[in-house]
Amino acid sequence: MGPKRRNMSQPVSTPQAKTTRSNTQPNIDVTFREIALTPVDIDEQVNDCVRYMIFKAGQQLPFRKNELQKHIKGALGKTFDKVIEKVSTILEKVYGFKLILCDSNNKFYILSNNLPYVEEDLEKDEGDDLPEDRRKILLMLVLVHLYMTTGIVTQASLYSFLRSLHIDPERKHDELFGNVKEYLTVTLVKQHYLNIEKIVYHKI
Structure with missing residues (x-):
């Protein structure tokens, strides 16, 4: 009877159980992060x-x-x-x-x-099919950039974004958006879409 009692009290392979938990732990971490x-x-x-x-x-x-x-x-x-x-x-x-x-x-x-490239020498009759409210496209692009940018948007940041779409604020896009710079700095300000503030740096 003595040997049987000793066999029943022997611990189950504890080292193997620890090894199994260690091997699966990284997968648990990855799953948790996802x-x-x-x-x-x-x-x-x-x-x-x-x-x-x-x-x-x-x-x-x-x-x-x-x-x-x-x-x-x-x-x-x-x-x-x-x-x-x-x-x-x-x-x-x-x-x-x-x-x-x-x-x-x-x-x-x-x-x-994917945006179509507009040549500068387009004939006037080719612009007849353009929508009258096409400047709303420009407005939407500006507002999206403002929304997607955290903090204050600088003029350089906005102009760089528009140039990446082949819309140069320093050039006049007669057949599409007209005078882009004037539209940004005058029209949208009057319509209260934009608020332009000058940042003054003082020397200490």
Whole structure:
């Protein structure tokens, strides 16, 4: 009877149980990080990624996946794909850019401008088909940039964004938007869409 009691009191392979928990712990952490992102978090990640891509669009360089992940913190696997899908939709519908996956193995993307290029020497009759409220398109682009940018928007930032869409505020777009600079600094200010303030720096 004695040997049987000793066998029943022997501990079950505790080291193996500890090893199993240790091996599965990283997967639990990864799963937790993916689940922790709320819809609000995802929207913030989308906005940050869109701002980053628009800012870098003028450089005409590809965006690598590991580079984008720095601006989509916490988004892994399917969550990352979901964020990129929303980013692609905003870039195309709002900014006129198409996000293209060039290499599925190396995972890098490029931006393609989908907006039609307007030549300066267009004949007047070609502009007859343009909508009368076409300046609303310019207004929408300006308001979207203001909304997507955190903090105060500088004139340089706004002009750089418009130039990335082939809309130069320093040039007159007769057939499309007219005098863009005057529209931004005079018309939109009178309509209370914009408020322009001069920043004065004082030497200490």
